[in-house]
Amino acid sequence: MPAPLTAQQIALYMSKRRAGSRQEVAAAAAGISVSSAHRIDAGRLQPKAAKPRGRRRPDPLAEVWEPLLLPLLERHPALTPTTLLEHLQEQKPDQDWSSLKRTLQRRVQQWKALHGPAPEVMFPLAYQPGEIGFCDFTRLKRVAITLRGEPFPHLLFHYRLAWSGWAYGQLIHGGESFVALSEGLQNALAACGGVPKELRTDRLSAASRNRDGSYALDITPRHQALCAHYGLSASRNNRGVAHENGIIEAPHGHVKRRLEQKLILRGSCDFEEPAEYAQLLAEVFCALNAPRQQRYEQELEHLGPLPAFRFADYELLTVRVRSTSTIEVRQVIYSVPPTLIGRQVMVRLHHDRLVVFLGSDWVCQLPRLYGASGGKRAWCIDLEHLIDALRAKPRALLHCRYQRYLFPDSRWWDFWQQLLVGGDRDAAARLMVEALYVAVRVASYALVLAFLEQAQRRQTLSLSALQQRFRVPPRCQSLPDPAIPQHLLATYDHLVPMPALCGGGSGAAAPAQTAETGALPQSLAAAGRSG
Template identity: 85%
Template sequence: MIHGGESFVALSEGLQNALAACGGVTRELRTDRLSAASRNRDGSYALDITPRYQALCAHYGLTPSRNNRGVAHENGIVEAPHGHVKRRLEQKLLLRGSCDFDEPAEYGELLAEVFSALNAPRQRRYEQELEHLMGLPAFRFADYELLTARVRSTSTIEVRQVIYSVPPTLIGRQVTVRLHHDRLIVYLGSDWVCQLPRAYGTGSHGPRAWCIDLEHLIDGLRAKPRALLHCRYQRHLFPDQHWWNFWQRLLASGDRDAAARLMVEALYVAVRVASFALVLAFLQQAQQRQTLTLSHLQQRFRVPPRRTALPDPVIPQHLLASYDHLLPGAPLSSCGSGAAAAAQTAQAGAVPQPLAAARSAG
């Protein structure tokens, strides 16, 4: 299952998964003229192959080959079964009654069922081929791209014109991103930080898509709830259409600032305290009864109000005369002595520190 086209990353991961499933490596790897493997220029194929694809084949001891330009039927033994797979998959989707899936893994299970039925008659020939496979290398080839990104003040990074949210502890730091065809893995130095689903979009100007995890942003948003009104990715902060519709009704009620404070607190409760379904049911019922307030929400879920800023500490200023005894040759009496000096120090709030003792000779 490929996300975002036939990239080299997708080719590398799919090929290595297939070889691992077979438990061995063939001696030749036959492809069409896909751009992830070759530049498709006239001339020698050895010079036309991309360096990354050449390194992948060398890692597994594969001899790469491809069909000639404009002679697609040379790969007919592959293209014909591929057509059968697409027709069987289409029939499965018709019997299912829908092409919509909640999770990619659910679609992957359907594909595995189709391939299993298609490969069943070929099991004997497959077992015969296993005897001639070469052994797998000890390690997989890299099936990702390495990128670096700077975390913005909004706790987001931009990768291939897509905005992703990351934990706020990374703000201002440079992170390393392993870009797979279906996910991103973020590292700070050599430490794993988080894994994000990869998003794709269409658009030539500005970000193509957004991938926002509310858990990354909710604490900062709670500190400044009015930011919800002007957030560029406002729509992506809400878990589903029901929450978005409720937010639109709140905005239409009049006070936008109060609506923002209430909605941000509700999202905070849903992320940190209860579930999204439970909080939304409470909001809808309270709105129907006309009892929906910020304090009512906090009391219902026992959420303490947002902490206010701590008062500035009061630090008493000491007297500058207390530094006089540090000057070479200055008499100790310059800053006072006895009870008067102690009273002066106590009044200034300074704590006298002992001087380092001189190193003894010998």
């Protein structure tokens, strides 16, 4: 009995016939007989549907599927095949069921497709140009970024237009605060050059209260004010449904993978300054936006205008400067110029810096630090503020609470420890304070430290040698209080005009003279004695 014709043979024969080949030629090309070709042309030969393959061996789960496993799946459809296999091994330990793991996985998958709960349906979404922008924070987890060898905890702020895919990103110090959201969003809108109609975030605590109730009341007042300033309509996704922000959640991974590749090419994850790391991140987003430039230019025409001025991207705090020339902000101690001691200052708290004002006058800008968990205070000491006061009291270096933070780096700190071990602690304090003063006011940290290490190796290190090397005059001692002797009151007599007194002024005046001139004035010295 000849083998049945396959669908491929029939399709090949028909294609040859449509191309103009004779019946015999087309049948030979398809590998079929001429009689079969006659039946195909007459419509009397159709391909038969393949019959489903039946079971070739006994079902290994027949004894346990319906009585034991199926009731569990019907009550708890979330059970996995691995859990069911472990349960089966516990119930029937006399048999090894591990070899049936793949069989059980296929059986459970088939049952869930036919009888299990329907999964959530995802609907493809389409947005119009200028309709909506998304923003979110994300964290770089697979690589460790460091600044000068120290860990650098940070976040990435990510903004994206839904229609064109144009994106913006920047570094964020600290956590997901409103200050960070405000600065990141405003920088993104400024870089974009326009404002969409709607802004979508996830359940950021900086933007929403994350409570059940009215949607409008769920948005924080500060976030509402920010969006109103730019003419944005604020919205957020439902709690625990991250895929509603899929337009920005998925590109998080693209950004971080590109950044990791950039770091691999760079050969190091250590940076001298945050600005250097920010520049690398800007290059990543520039490369991402390059293929979207044309669509971005089209969407730019549908974006709203930017306002004339920015919304406040900082938090205002009022603090008083302590007698230690420091202020405390969010469990971090910052040094300020000593002239502010006792004064009340205004602090603009950004996510990465503090700006200090006295009234309306700018005083200084400080890098923002974040305290460690557990309520332990951190220190941010600028030696520029305190070096003059420390030079006046060099022994204060020995027991200062923030002694470690007075030194610019670990090399200076190690040298200080060597001086303490070497001998006179007071002399070591005077030498080190003078060295720090020279580094801040005269030379540089690197130059002064190189001189100290070289002089120590030559055993010629001294305070006078340091001052001579950098031409620093010795600190002037405070002048003693002058001893001013008390002068005699008689020295004032020449200020009062009077005639010369005869007999030393002790005898009685002549009657004629007295009558002529009247009573003579008494000298001040004599009056003092007579009184």
